[in-house]
Amino acid sequence: MSTNVVSRPCEYTATAAVRPNFLQRHGQSILLYVCFAIFAVVVLAPFYFIFVSSITPSNELFEVPPRYWPSAPTADSYNRMMDAVPFFTYFRNSLIFAIGSSALSVIAAGMAAYALARIKFPGSNIIYLVLILSVALPQIAVLVPMFETLKTFKMISTHHGLIILMSSLVLPYTIMTLVSFIKQIPAEIEEAAYIDGANTAQIILRVVLPLVRPALFTMFLINFIISWNELLYPLVFTHNVDTKTLSVGLTELTDPGSTYTKPWDMMSAMSVFMIIPVLLIILFGQRMIISGLSRGALKG
Amino acid sequence: MTPLALPRRLRTPLARLTLRQRFYVIAIILLIPALALRTFTAFYPFIQTAYLSLHKYNPAFDHNGPVFTGLNNFQRIANDPVVRASIGYTLLFVVAATFLQLTLGLAVAHLLNAPFRLKALSRTLVLIPWAIPMVIAALGFRWMFDDQFGMIPDLLRRGLGVQMKWLIDPYNAKLAVISVAVWKSTPFVALVLLAGLQGISQDLYEAAKVDGATRFTSLRFITIPMLMPLLITTGMFMVVWQLAVFDLPFLMTGGGPGFSTTVIAQKIYLESNSLNYGYAASIGMVLVGIVAVVGAIGLWLFRRFDVSE
Known part of the structure; x- marks a missing residue:
């Protein structure tokens, strides 16, 4: 032990003397x-x-x-792909699906997150826990009754049916992230507004909303990407051209001529187009997305 | 008489409540959309799944609705070689993929945290695999792993002299699917761990350096213990999320060759498509059971490490 301590300074001087x-x-x-x-x-x-x-x-x-x-x-593959699939219809459907799901999820999660983060009421912890833990329920495990329910409400192959399903899927994660964000905002700002005579609606819309807007926008971008990429729900719950998304179109793009070989050229062409919107979002929203992704996980 | 002319406190029913009661009402109103969505797509379908799992129900034959059969479906699961194989592969997939994602994710997080000129670029790059659709990753890698025309077998042959058949060999196909999951999700894990790394005080490393610690000992005795709660939560999240993996094996191998890469989720999908609703629901319950057990283990681990910290 003692020899160790003594020998160390000698080593440092030895290396420092030789030019590295x-x-x-x-x-x-x-x-x-x-x-x-x-x-x-x-x-x-x-x-x-x-x-x-x-x-x-x-x-x-x-x-x-x-x-x-x-x-x-x-560009031949691109032309043949456009002939083989109603690309622009699918692209439009994907946009409706992704924008609708992220908007609905951010609105519902934002409202819930404010209640859970700011208002003290009996049972709030239990509601929070149930909402968050429900993320562990695999979407595929409950597929059958979901299909039956959607059939009852005539929501198979509709945009709103898909949007409801998808926004609910990303809801727990969105609530978790937004609760942690709202808790970081000092409550004094809202208290001051109360003392100045503002009512709850005014406080939420005029005081809280501007403060959480960046977080809401971040979650909108993240949920947009997740919904844009979703396969299972559109695959199971859409049966016509008017609602199928790009991800479903891509899986259905099979060569009519042969059953084994897939038309990789057309698939690649479609993939390139499907990647572009996502790529643009991460190029411009990189900082926000990284902060959003790590915040949710850190607080979990 | 217009409503505006009423005394102010009588205008809304809300105004007649005490301040505290008013807050409850507001909280409930704010929670309604979220709770309604979750009830409609998670809580209610879950109860229905539990109910169906004890019934035989095929809408093509059972016109009078589900027929109660007790635990018959679960007995059938116990004797179904495909379900057993799919549970085995799902567990292998989840354990191997999560382990590799955490290990490589920690390495990538260090790269992202390192002070060098390409820091910003590396943080854009790391988002790409997370952000691109799993559909494209699965199909693209299927093409790249193709035995005749794929780039990966060709590069391995030229570069390393390795001759391997990937997607038509049961063992290599399992490996190939896991490697794509690692490629796709390691960046996400790295981002989360990066945030954890940034939270560790630099003073600790400097103090360790003065005491003669090497890089490896700093990693072993500072970084990993400090990150342990985060490693466990991230690991749990990846495990629970990947237990329900569907699109990757479904599109990359279709569950084959044979049933070697069939996961539980794909088996449920197949059974629901064959309209065996009762049986599909009972396999779904098995999946939920596995998730619950794994989740409980994770919570227990988290408590242990959080307290010892």
Whole structure:
């Protein structure tokens, strides 16, 4: 023990005397950049392959070994995809579904979160717990009665039916994040407004809403992405062109000619278009989305 | 006489209540939309599922509604090799994927936390796998793992000289599906852990450095213990969420070859599509039971580590 303590200063002086070589000076940042490069390649490689597949002529797509760049890039797959699927209808349906679900979920969750975070009433803890824990209930486990219920209310293959289902799915997570956000806002602001004679509606709309607007917008973006990507609900509960979303269209895009080989060229073309809106959102909303995602989890 | 002319306190029924009562009413009004949505799509269907799981019900044959059969469905589950295989693969998938997501997620979180010029870019990149549709990830990787025309077998053959059949071999297919889940969700885990890393005081690391700690010992004795509650909650979230995984194996392998990558959720989907509603509901109850048991273990773990902190 004591020898250890004595020997350490000697080691430091020894290394400090020798001028560190290139690797010693830059070793750490080189390692960082190498790690970053590996990470970037792993993340981006699938997009590269999907994009290349979408601009490769279909005869070159089925070559062994595979090509990593087409001899002559072409938009042919995009044209054939547009002929094979009602792309713009599906795109519109996806937009309605995603915007509707995120809007409804943010409104319902915002109202509930305010009540749970600010108003003390008996049973509020239990209601919060039940709402949050219900996130663990797998959507697929209760699929059958859900189908029957929707049939009773004539909501199969309707936009509002899908929106109700989807907004409810993301609700627990949204409530959790918003409760933690509202609790961070000092209650004194609202108390001051009360003393000045504002009523509850005025306080919620004029005082609280402007303060939580960034959080609501963040959750809107996150829920938009989650709904845009959702497969199960649209797959089970839509049976016509007017309500099917892009994710369903993509899974249904099968080659009429053969049962085994899927039309990868058209699928890739459709995938590229389906990714674009999501990519735009994360490019512009990156900071907000990261804060929203980590806040919900940290408080859980 | 217009309503406005009434005395102010009589105008709304709300005004006749005491301040405290008024708050209760407001709280209930604010909670109604959320509770209604959850009741309609979760609580009520769950009760119905529990009811159906004890009945035989196929709307094509049972025109008089569900027929009570007691625990028959569950006996059938116990003897159904496909259900047993799907439970086995679901558990393997969840355990392996979550473990890898947490380990790699911690590594990626360190990369995102490191001070270097590409920090902003790396934080955009990390969102991409989380944000793109699972549909596209599953189908894209299915194409990339294709035995004849896929890029991944080709790259492995050229780069490492490895000859592997992926999606037509039962064991490799299991592995391939898990690896896509890891690719898709590790970034999300990394983001959550990044927030945790930023919450650890730098003083601890500096003090450890003065005491002669290496990187590894700092990781082992500072980072991991400090992150333990977060690692457990994130791990639990990933476990519970992935127990219900459906779209990834459904689109990537269709549950095959054979039933080697069939998960519980896909079995439920198949049975509901064959209109075996009672049987599908009982498999759903088994899934809920598994989630409940795992969730209870998670809560117990969390309590233990939270108290010892």
